[in-house]
Amino acid sequence: VPARGIIALTDKKEAVMSNMERAIKSNLQWFLQSGVMDPADGTWGVAERVLLAKGNEALGKTLSDFDSYTPYEGYYILEHRRPDCNFEVALLFLLAARAFGNENYRNVGRNLVRYLYRRSGCRTNTASVMLPGIWGWATPPPHLQQSYWLDDNSWDVTLSLLISELDPLLDAELNLRQKGLESAYALCKYFDRMLKEEDPPTKLPLNGADQAPHFSALALMACAKAWHHSREDAFLKPMRRYLELVAADGIASNVWLVRGGGKLTPSEHTYLILGLSCCAGTPLEERAVALACRSADFILSIMDENGNIPSKHFEAPQGDHLVDLIYTQNWATLGLVNLVSVTGKTEYARVLKKSMDMLVAIQDSSPQKHLCGCWRGMYDLDAGTWGGGDEYEGGAGSIYTGWTNAPISLALLMQANGWTLLHGGQR
Numbered sequence: 001v002p003a004r005g006i007i008a009l010t011d012k013k014e015a016v017m018s019n020m021e022r023a024i025k026s027n028l029q030w031f032l033q034s035g036v037m038d039p040a041d042g043t044w045g046v047a048e049r050v051l052l053a054k055g056n057e058a059l060g061k062t063l064s065d066f067d068s069y070t071p072y073e074g075y076y077i078l079e080h081r082r083p084d085c086n087f088e089v090a091l092l093f094l095l096a097a098r099a100f101g102n103e104n105y106r107n108v109g110r111n112l113v114r115y116l117y118r119r120s121g122c123r124t125n126t127a128s129v130m131l132p133g134i135w136g137w138a139t140p141p142p143h144l145q146q147s148y149w150l151d152d153n154s155w156d157v158t159l160s161l162l163i164s165e166l167d168p169l170l171d172a173e174l175n176l177r178q179k180g181l182e183s184a185y186a187l188c189k190y191f192d193r194m195l196k197e198e199d200p201p202t203k204l205p206l207n208g209a210d211q212a213p214h215f216s217a218l219a220l221m222a223c224a225k226a227w228h229h230s231r232e233d234a235f236l237k238p239m240r241r242y243l244e245l246v247a248a249d250g251i252a253s254n255v256w257l258v259r260g261g262g263k264l265t266p267s268e269h270t271y272l273i274l275g276l277s278c279c280a281g282t283p284l285e286e287r288a289v290a291l292a293c294r295s296a297d298f299i300l301s302i303m304d305e306n307g308n309i310p311s312k313h314f315e316a317p318q319g320d321h322l323v324d325l326i327y328t329q330n331w332a333t334l335g336l337v338n339l340v341s342v343t344g345k346t347e348y349a350r351v352l353k354k355s356m357d358m359l360v361a362i363q364d365s366s367p368q369k370h371l372c373g374c375w376r377g378m379y380d381l382d383a384g385t386w387g388g389g390d391e392y393e394g395g396a397g398s399i400y401t402g403w404t405n406a407p408i409s410l411a412l413l414m415q416a417n418g419w420t421l422l423h424g425g426q427r
Helices: 019-033 059-066 081-101 103-119 150-165 168-174 178-197 213-230 235-246 255-259 268-277 283-300 329-343 345-364 400-417
Strands: 049-052 068-072 076-078 319-324 378-380 399-400
Touching: 019 081, 019 103, 019 268, 019 345, 019 400, 049 059, 049 283, 068 081, 068 345, 081 103, 081 283, 081 400, 103 168, 103 178, 150 178, 150 213, 168 178, 178 213, 213 268, 213 329, 255 400, 268 283, 268 329, 283 329, 283 345, 329 345, 329 400, 345 400
Parallel strands: none
Antiparallel strands: 049 076, 049 399, 068 076, 319 378
């Protein structure tokens, strides 16, 4: 792995088959057969999600707001292609190719990245705008109006750079590292100005609730990734400023937090674990990891005996018995993979295993091709089945490709193979 990398990879070609690995392969098969990729080789990207119709009280609003879809009996595929979802699924297939020695997985991962840079039209790549390299939210955008999001762009930056490390041939073909850094400079410029509460220097403002971890902890992750590639202090400036806000409990009370009850929800703490732990290997590691542990300790204090973190996010149904796989449990699991690697704390490793065991146990085994091998957006532990209600972006009726399925499989895949999303040879 190049010294600039933030992923630790081991050469484990003959891993022992386990429940975890079977779950990963079943999920990969879901991606290939469910219809979320059409064609299934990734050449035209991956759709945002499968939307189930039966009992979905948010169905009408969802189809109205996300108006590019294909109807099937009992479900819809929401066909808009989001760069962040495509990057997440591409990373999953590229790592799965390495783990299982499967060339088809590698081809799918590469095709998804080629789709992003050659066909999606989502990347702003002209010098005529002030933030060249920023990615639009989706193609085709609903109602033909493009939008730009801080959280999504943070994933786009992080994973474009990460994939440039994993696949040198793809990097050479698409110039991923240079383009990823160009996107990172634009995001960092915006992030720095936003934290200083100055007007964003662009005609293409990034949407998001500013300092809420859902947005800014991910921007921190992207800046850390870019610093590993560039070693430029410009990326450390907003990182340092955001860490000061987090340490002082000074994250602004904006609309995101007000709608969440005025406090950081468990979901926001999981984003802090994920974003802060990705600062490992940077000059800000000590403080960032300490703050990540603070959030992890809070999560441990509310996690139940099943390993579940109560669903409290305002965009999803709420309840202590509900497993939120869009905004909470998925990110907590991926973040804990990072944090266990950095700290070696046995209590974090224990709850990580509990979360993973629960995820493997609840994976959908329904025979229908659009369900078999997936994780839906919400599980009801009291009922012992998928359920809990629906919102137009959250709940059991939404089966996200990115956000839910790819991050969960990535967490399982990394844990099974001793990999992380953290850092490489510079530690």
